[in-house]
Amino acid sequence: MAATAGALAVLQLASIVAAAVLLSSPPAAAAEPSVDFIDVVACSQSQVDSIVRSAVQAALQREIALAAGLIRIFFHDCFPQGCDASVYLSGANSEQGMPPNANSLQPRALQLVEDIRAKVHAACGPTVSCTDISALATRAAVVLSGGPTYPVPLGQLDSLAPAPLRLVNQLPGPGTSSVQALIDLFGSRGMGDAADLVALSGGHTVGKSKCAFVRPVDDAFSRKMAANCSANPNTKQDLDVVTPITFDNGYYIALTRKQGVFTSDMALILDPQTAAIVRRFAQDKAAFFTQFVTSIVKLSKVPRPGGNKGEIRRNCFKTNSGARLVDVVEGFAASA
Template sequence: MAIRPLLLPLALLALAASSAAVANLEIGFYSKTCPDAEKIVREEMAKIIAVAPSLAGPLLRLHFHDCFVRGCDASVLLESTEGNVAEKDAKPNKSLRGFGSVERVKAKLEAACPGVVSCADVLTLMSRDAVVLAKGPSWPVALGRRDGRESSAAEASSQLPPASGDVPLLAKIFASKGLGLKDLVVLSGAHTLGTAHCPSFVDRLYNTTDGLVDPSLDSEYADKLRLKCRSVDDRAMLSEMDPGSFKTFDTSYYRHVAKRRGLFRSDAALLFDADTRDYVQRIATGKFDAEFFRDFSASMTKMGDVGVLTGTQGEIRKKCYALN
């Protein structure tokens, strides 16, 4: 359809506004200042995952928890200081892992190009490489994020989606980050990787009020989970969200969810909403793996744009755990 001449300036204005909103990040941002940056991250990640394949999930999750609180600005990596309890020490972040690996990759980059590559970009690249190394899709990562100077545990506790969330609540939290229902059902597919502690789902096994199990959970599966999590206070045991292939990035998570074997209420909830249910059931057939890989790449790119600092905002930290 042709745009009428009078409408053209308006259309251009709208385009300019929307591209400004899409964050000022660039593919190849470090091509002059640190040309090997992506290669250094990739090579270090290959070594890290070769030794500890189970770190792929935690590194992907770190990026998500970073982006959902103050945007993708590496605020999740900062240590608490006297007078400030940082995001890292918020309750939902207590189970995060992989901080040492981020410091290790950052140290390599500092040795090659001091003060150039932000921790926020390092984390974004590491999460993409984690997915690739777990046999998932790859996608180009636009770079140029800067590191934030603030980190608050209270913000993390109030802004991260709870495992008990239903679709309306999760959709509201995602919308507050500029992400839609499709991003919610697609990014939940990250639960194809990794493990969870009993407290994240035990309320579905031993209902503390009426002694009943969550009816949205397959009862045979609930029996198996109860053998692992012996009581509501069990904090030691781990369960996979995608049993059978929790170290491989694939579509079997959706098959578990479709069979009412999603581990968290937030996973199970994807079957209750008509739009998310359609997507779960479609990908669960195993006939649309390439579509899921494309969708995941697109939603990760969107998530990596959330609230980024660019230009002269923030700083480029020397160490990811502390301000300069």
């Protein structure tokens, strides 16, 4: 909402004073964001969330595939080194060009978050990070596609550099056949329950795959996928063949029918550690939703190696130049 010139001056002064106090104080024991700057920002959390949700809703009405794009980008941003919008940075050493991400992140979904950032900053000033906007946009995509709502921890700052290749390379791939390897990998990020792996894999309930990633031929369903890809190599396979554009438990129903698209999908129904969870989610959508909420909140809290350090970018695709002092401390330190 708009403010008078006098009010803006007061907000700027309050921000600078708050920053000076924060930076002159002894470092906190924990790296988690703990300072609440709600009183010096131009919009409330609900106003920001409304801007984000309206923009996502309009985008999904034009192209429903953006829901899957936002969910995938959020996972690929948060899993390597915590949620920090590092995956949005373009240019040299961009995560977008690294093997797990190359040609697999939707450019239109990336652009959507930047477009929403511009709307939020126009209405509220540069007080909300790309990291927080990405998290809110992902939740909106889940809910608007039929999924559950969940709390979004806010106050995360945007990274100053891409994640290193060694961490990005730890993203789980569609060709992984070892459930234990996946459980161990998720456990290294604070998601050690096998149900976390199964529930977050449920993000495949929306979206499509390129032919290059579908599993090898070993049954009737995989032969059908191979035939479709042979006829048209550019075709894309629905990841959930039951309800492909709705966020529900259709993905798990498909797995019980041996209709998983990725090797990693089918591994979940074949391994005793996860098969019972898959069957429970296939039978009970509410059970899936409950676990999904728990697991995606865990994902949003994957620890950042250096703590919550960074800035509030003026453009999600590049870091700021000559950032002001308050850029690195302002923001929402709560949850919506």
